[in-house]
Amino acid sequence: MSVPAPPSPRRIAKAGRPAWAVPVGVLAVTGGAGALAVAAAPAAARGWTAASTAVGWLCLAVCLLVGSAAGRRAHRSAAAERAEADALKAQLGRQGAESAHLANVTLPMLVKQLRDGAPAGEVLANTAPPSDPQLRQIVHTFASAMEESVHYAKAVEAQRDHAQGQLAQATGEFDMLTKVTMPAAIEQLREGASADTVLATLQWPQNPLLRLPAESFIRELAHSERRAAAAQAASAKALSRVQAKSVSMLADLRDMQERHGVEVFGDLLKLDHSTSQLGLMTDRLALLMGGRSSRAWNKPIVMESILRGAVGRISAYQRVRLHCSTTVAVAGFAAESVMHLLAELMDNAANFSPPIDEVHVYVEERSAGIVVTIEDSGLRMADAAMRRAEESVSGKITDLASLQGTRLGLAVVGRLAAKYGMSVNFRPSSRGGTGVVVLLPPQLLAQQRDPAPQQPAVRRDTAPPTPPLPTAPAATAEA
Incomplete structure (x- = not known):
């Protein structure tokens, strides 16, 4: 590494005449003057004059010699001081040049090489050191501190990259956990x-x-x-026992209706109807608990008997009007579920319509299956309520905690519809209230289209009961 040379000081030109020439000339002149003075003096005073002149000349010579020596010493001291000042100026110039080169060239080069990974010893060995020992010490201290700072910065950067990697991994794992793992x-x-x-x-x-x-x-x-x-x-097992007891009570009541006279027939019908409502509620709870219906039919049941059996299970049976002209029968494996589904929808329509209005049930035979329409004259459902009802009958609600209080009927409808492939849809009714359209697919219908017997054989049960003529006791069965 080259360092610019400091400017050389100017040389002071020396006088051409030597320093001792002036005293010698003065002594020669004064000696000659003394000799003339002695020669011009009278004879009597010539001795005294010569002695005085010699003494004076000697004193003058001594003074001149002493002054000349002092002058020479002062001149040499001044010359030494000037030389020392010139040397200091040269040294300051050299240090200034080295400092400028150090700040502008050496230190930036050291920083670059150290940041590139070169060790401090190698970098200092390849760099021309300054002549000033203090500057050399500064360079060595700076290189050591810079090397330590570079190592610390690399360590911090590595820790930062590691922390960022861990954070990214944790974020990915958290997204995987919340979106995939936990739902699965x-x-x-x-x-x-x-x-x-x-x-x-x-x-x-x-x-x-x-x-x-x-x-x-x-x-x-x-x-x-x-x-x-x-x-x-445990709840399903308990409800199955209640269901069995309810079915047994219905069988006993119907047996009693055949054996006893007219005087107790009305009371037996009331008990029969109340027991049918109890069976509807126990079947509702059993289905929500994952159980099954209390009864099963081994032969097809005509649609009119399905409707009359559904009407006989609700408290407001007297307000329901059936409009059924088809002779199609529902297969035995699905008859009880279809009956339960229609009973829940009829009960819901009766409960949410004025007590004096009627609920009309229409049955139509289409190529896609049997269409059952239930219409009431109550208040028309709001859009939000209709959306909730549609969601309930879709069969997607499986969590019992999401059901509201005792309003369980539509959830049961949704489970039965999903199990047997039935379609249930709500729409505004032409009578001012709400209409429900139920589509029974062809796979739920009996293969033959001949009229089925009105009283099919069952396991201990008879066909669905005909609604009793006397007024049934008031009961509430919210859907």
């Missing part, structure tokens, strides 16, 4: 899988801050699902 785990738990099975089959986050809470949540959810399933199974 909840679905498997609701299907009956154990917590250990779910934890073993699904991919869980590697980050313990996410994995441990997720595992705890899955185990707690599995425990809750087991408790809910056990409670639901």
Whole structure:
């Protein structure tokens, strides 16, 4: 590394005449003057004059010699001082040039090489050091500090990259956990899988801050699902016993109606109708708990008997008007479910219409199946209420906690419709209220189109009861 040379000081020109020439000339002149003075003096005073002149000349010579020596010494001191000042100026110039070169060239080059990864010792070895020891010390200290700063910056950058990588991984795992893993785990738990099975089959986050809470949540959810399933199974078993008891009571009542006279026939019909309503409510709860209907039919049942059986299970049976001219029969495996579905819809229409208005039920035979329309004259449903009703009968609501109080009928309709492929839709009624259109697909209808017997054989039961003539006791069965 080249350093610019400092400017050389100017040389001071020396006098051409030597310093001792002036004193010698003065002594010669004074000596000559003294000699003339002695020669011109009288003879009597010539001795004294010569002595005085010699003494004076000697004194003058001594003074001149002493002054000349002092002058020479002063001149040499001044010359030494001038030389020292010139040397200091040269040194300052050289240091200024080295400092400028150090600041503008050396240090930036050191920074670049150190940032590129070169060690400080190698960089200093390849760099021409300044002549000033203090500047050399500054360069060495700067290189060491810069190397340490570069290493620290690289370590911090590596830690930052690692933290960013961990954050990105945690974010990806969290998105995977919330969007894929947890929904799949909840679905498997609701299907009956154990917590250990779910934890073993699904991919869980590697980050313990996410994995441990997720595992705890899955185990707690599995425990809750087991408790809910056990409670639901116990409820279904209890309801099955109530259903069996209700069916037995209906059979006993109908047997009593055949054996007793007219004086107790009306009371037996009231009991029969109340027991039918109780059977509807127990079947409703059993279906929501995952059970099944209390009765099963082994032969097709004509559509009119299906309708009359559905009407006989609601409290407002006297306000229902049936309009059925078809002779189509419903297959035995689906007859009880169709009857229950229509009873829930009729009960809902009767409960949400004025007590003096009638509910009309129409049956039409189409190529797509049997269309049953139930119309009431109540207040027309608002758009939001109709959307909720459509959602309820779609069969998508499976969580019992989402059901509102005792309004369970439409949820039962949705489960039955989804199980047997029936279509249930709401629309405004021409009578001012709300209409419900039910489509029974062809696979639910009996193969033969001949009239089926009005009183088919059943397991201990008879055909669905005909609505009794006396007024039934008031009861509430909200759908």
